[in-house]
Amino acid sequence: MVEFAPLWVPWERRLQTLAVLQWVLTFLTMAQSCTIIFIGLLFTRFWLISVLYSAWWYLDRDTPSKGGRSWTAGRRNCIWNYMRDYFPISLIKTAELDPSRNYLAAFHPHGVLATGAFINLCTESTGFPSKFPGIRSHLMMLNVWFRIPIFRDYIMLGGLVSSDKESAAYILNKKGGGNLLTIIIGGAQEALDARPGNYMLLLKNRKGFIRLALTHGVPLVPIYSFGENNLYDQVENAPGSYLRWIQNRLQKIMSISLPLFHGRGIFQYSFGVIPHRQPINTVVGKPIEVQKTPNPSEEQVDQLHQRYMEELCNLFEAHKLKFNVPVDKHLEFY
Template sequence: MRNHPFWDPLANYFPMKLVKTAELSPDKNYLLAWHPHGIVSLSAVINVCTNGTRFAEQFPGINRYLATLDMHFKQPFRRELLSAFGLVGSSFKALLTVLSDVNKGKAVVLVVGGAEEALECHPNVFKLCLERRKGFIRLALESGAYLVPVYSFGETSTFKQVWNPVGSRLRAFQTRFKTVVGLSPVAAYGTNIIPFVPGIVPFRTEVVSVVGTPIPVERTPNPTREQVDELHRLYKSKLSELFEAHKSKYGVSEDSHLEFY
């Protein structure tokens, strides 16, 4: 279902593209840390849940999965449908089970920034919720899965969000809502068939997801805080290098850099 050409027009609408910078060997498992979250993580969904960008051809022998909230799997039929498109629960236990599988060639995509980062989604804003996000680092260490940084240029331009700076009433409400419910109530809008009228259709803008070079990780069942921090620093460095190496190709100014919070 997910590999059917039916999904090609969806990827071509933006267009959505996938750029490979290194091979992913089928004899390893991988944790692809995907950035930024954007409003609804369109690039992660289209690249992983469909084959519109030819993920399967670019990375042969790799079975891809997209992590999403466990609550989506509690309803019958919906659970089976999500599984058919390669979605898995995002709990630590569920992801550890997938990435620890002795049958290699598995790649789990995790949109690290989550609901909190969605509130920072604005065009030409490169702020990533990563400074305190270390669960995915521990997951890589405990499973031995290689870490792969991925950055999607253009993701934050697929929708526009009402300006919500920290300290504003809107942001205060969004933060409180997220704390209670676990989801971010983004005040976002897209385009419409009627000119100049906001809608729910994403803006037609090129989105390019660049898959970086895998970072080798040695399986460590009980990693120390120091080991987690060390790999976290290395990961941030490699992600920044990936962003800097490709930003000029995709319309990002030279004086723009990633900001971690």
């Protein structure tokens, strides 16, 4: 039975839904559309546009790993305010960040589309600049997305940068400080487990970000986004199932995962690609001080990794009851 939305809905809510719809469609189709347009123009009288863009692309090839090209006006666009209010999404600060230092943040969980990470860290709709004055936010994204013409320029406007060591080193070693580099630790693989009520994080053997923090001597900031996994339902794909095997194989080949998710539509609540109206509360934890160790040993990495997991659990436990997480639910790592 399809559950239809009321016929008369306030215009404000319609705008919120449209704002989210454009973002989802951008995420799901813009990369493919840009590729088709770029190649297609080569076979028309407008072929020079693609040729000139190729020249620009070559000259600008290192920008994604050199801090990107954030655009303040784009981050402040009112469309993000409508998207924020749709869920709604909020950013909770628990400690100060010194603008004279650089920080490495670890974001959990990935969710299906990393909605909380985008709104909180790539837009100013939840007040990041006012809550953390003097701090510039950068969010890492898979390198494959920066190899797509036009789309690469679009995503950089929000502060997205490539996810490689060179990119991390450039930001974390920037003189004068004031930079927060965020990595969504679970990545594409964790997205396959994003479903309501799931509090399992792909973290047990993810230690690359720990090495980065030690190598560059920057504080580690744990971030947990309550409600991130509640936005979509997902087709059952338990580990060991045939569907999960196919998804894992495709993820290894393409570097991106393909979760079979479903939410709601524009005029009905039963199916579609629009996420459910569920609140997201992103909590930024207290920085963990890290001593600079250019060549950290496995023991040093393991010690800091263990401490990080303990601090993340403490952050989760301290706030879970505020955001309707059952008292018997705890973080689990795999």
